[in-house]
Amino acid sequence: MDNLWKKETARAEYVDIFASVQRSPLDGMLIELLKMQRTRKSNQQSTEWRSKGNELFGQGNWIEATNCYNKSLCYAEVGSENVALAYSNRSACLFHALILDEVLVDIELAKNANLPDRLIPKLEQRKKDTLNLMSMGERKEEFKPKLSYKADKNFPCMANVVAIKYNEEFGRHLVAKCDIPVGKTVLMEKDFLRFRDKPSVCYSCSQPCMNCMACPSCADVMFCSVDCMNNDQIHKLECSTFFPNRPLPDRFLIKTILFAITSFPDVNSLMQFVEDALLGKPETLPTSLNDPKSKYHFFFKLATSAPYIFGPSEAYKVYEVMMNLPKVTILFDSDRKKRFLMHLVMHHVLIHNTNSFGSEASTYVANVTSLINHSCAPNIISCFLRGNVIGVTGRPIRKGEQLFINYSKELDEMPSNERKAELKSRRGFDCKCEKCEPTRASIDPKLVTSDPCYKYVVKNQDNVQETAMIRKKCVEFLNKHGRSPWSLEIEMVFNVYANILGNIL
Numbered sequence: 001m002d003n004l005w006k007k008e009t010a011r012a013e014y015v016d017i018f019a020s021v022q023r024s025p026l027d028g029m030l031i032e033l034l035k036m037q038r039t040r041k042s043n044q045q046s047t048e049w050r051s052k053g054n055e056l057f058g059q060g061n062w063i064e065a066t067n068c069y070n071k072s073l074c075y076a077e078v079g080s081e082n083v084a085l086a087y088s089n090r091s092a093c094l095f096h097a098l099i100l101d102e103v104l105v106d107i108e109l110a111k112n113a114n115l116p117d118r119l120i121p122k123l124e125q126r127k128k129d130t131l132n133l134m135s136m137g138e139r140k141e142e143f144k145p146k147l148s149y150k151a152d153k154n155f156p157c158m159a160n161v162v163a164i165k166y167n168e169e170f171g172r173h174l175v176a177k178c179d180i181p182v183g184k185t186v187l188m189e190k191d192f193l194r195f196r197d198k199p200s201v202c203y204s205c206s207q208p209c210m211n212c213m214a215c216p217s218c219a220d221v222m223f224c225s226v227d228c229m230n231n232d233q234i235h236k237l238e239c240s241t242f243f244p245n246r247p248l249p250d251r252f253l254i255k256t257i258l259f260a261i262t263s264f265p266d267v268n269s270l271m272q273f274v275e276d277a278l279l280g281k282p283e284t285l286p287t288s289l290n291d292p293k294s295k296y297h298f299f300f301k302l303a304t305s306a307p308y309i310f311g312p313s314e315a316y317k318v319y320e321v322m323m324n325l326p327k328v329t330i331l332f333d334s335d336r337k338k339r340f341l342m343h344l345v346m347h348h349v350l351i352h353n354t355n356s357f358g359s360e361a362s363t364y365v366a367n368v369t370s371l372i373n374h375s376c377a378p379n380i381i382s383c384f385l386r387g388n389v390i391g392v393t394g395r396p397i398r399k400g401e402q403l404f405i406n407y408s409k410e411l412d413e414m415p416s417n418e419r420k421a422e423l424k425s426r427r428g429f430d431c432k433c434e435k436c437e438p439t440r441a442s443i444d445p446k447l448v449t450s451d452p453c454y455k456y457v458v459k460n461q462d463n464v465q466e467t468a469m470i471r472k473k474c475v476e477f478l479n480k481h482g483r484s485p486w487s488l489e490i491e492m493v494f495n496v497y498a499n500i501l502g503n504i505l
């Protein structure tokens, strides 16, 4: 992207970065159509979702029933009986799933939402039953992951055994400050921004929550608390608009741009910040991640090297949607500001291409985790849990060594040359990892396959009853053999361990 952040020579204005994008009168019509298709509150739809929920509830499918009641809650017109019914029915699902603290929260929410008198005795009974079960200790303990070491002072998401370094070859990257054995949680980072098409996740803080409440104006946005609802400055800019009709990467990008806008008092300050940040050296970083401006600074300086998944024409569509959000249009009221927004959108598209993780239903960027480079023979397992990206050591790491994760597990089985070509075209780098370009002679597989831990893992890997023991054996094996040249056997145990962590952590 040669002309990114280039200014016109005659004027102090950024060039029209979308000049080459074919525009057609249809684009405008499409936007109008999207606006018309905006999802709105509707008690009819709310009732339909509740009926679906009741059907699933009858079948004992608490999770799916909860999802339907959440939908019912989203569509329910503010102040209507449908709101209270959704909370009340959801509390019944939670009761059966033994998520007891949350049952009590939903009962209160239902009572405060004009619950019809006829339902009050039923709810009071449920409250009694819940308190009874609680007194008998019937509740599911929630597992809370934590770092295995003290947190770094400036970047608390990172254990103090890891440091951020910079060099020409790798850019910013993470390095071990001491020897770290297998099975240690060295990163636990709340994503910078995430977008998830799942119910039971707060739109604002992205924490999973069983007691979500619906945005009073939108039929597809939920919050975990009144605080999140009232303090979400980002959603205030897009509330009551048609943005949920856009596909997921667009919505994620829109959210990142809105984050940028809300992190500064006005557009001029944001423009000044960008000019300063572009002048800074690539290794300069904010010294903490504690306020929105530093978080955005960190995000803005992430690598932008990957080739297009999203190109200028997709970026233009995002820009166009932004300019149709009334509260954003007011802010970008001059050509100078509009041109700036074009570049900002393109810059975010490049960051997204290079650093985002996720699937069709979920996209996220985590600031510090994004600094970890790729290796097809990684030493860190990353998984997503309760709104956090977790990094656990999967091979012993020595002091001074770099941390690596595998960005593209799905390429594991490919022959080296094909995998390298694929990584180059998708991610824009030549992989020189020890699996792609081995520098050490491979060892006799028997040295590994004769290990009792290896034998145990091979034999039991699909036995869910033995998860705890398999996990123990994996750690023991990887601590012993994890520093040998990468081999199919090590990869197998590494992947078994990674799967267990993904499910258990």
Ligand SMILES: [Zn+2]
Pocket (backbone or CB within 6 Å): 202, 203, 204, 205, 206, 207, 223, 224, 225, 228
């Ligand atoms: Zn929240």
Ligand SMILES: [Zn+2]
Pocket (backbone or CB within 6 Å): 215, 216, 217, 218, 221, 235, 238, 239, 240
């Ligand atoms: Zn809203």
Ligand SMILES: [Zn+2]
Pocket (backbone or CB within 6 Å): 375, 376, 377, 431, 432, 433, 434, 435, 436, 437
């Ligand atoms: Zn590789």
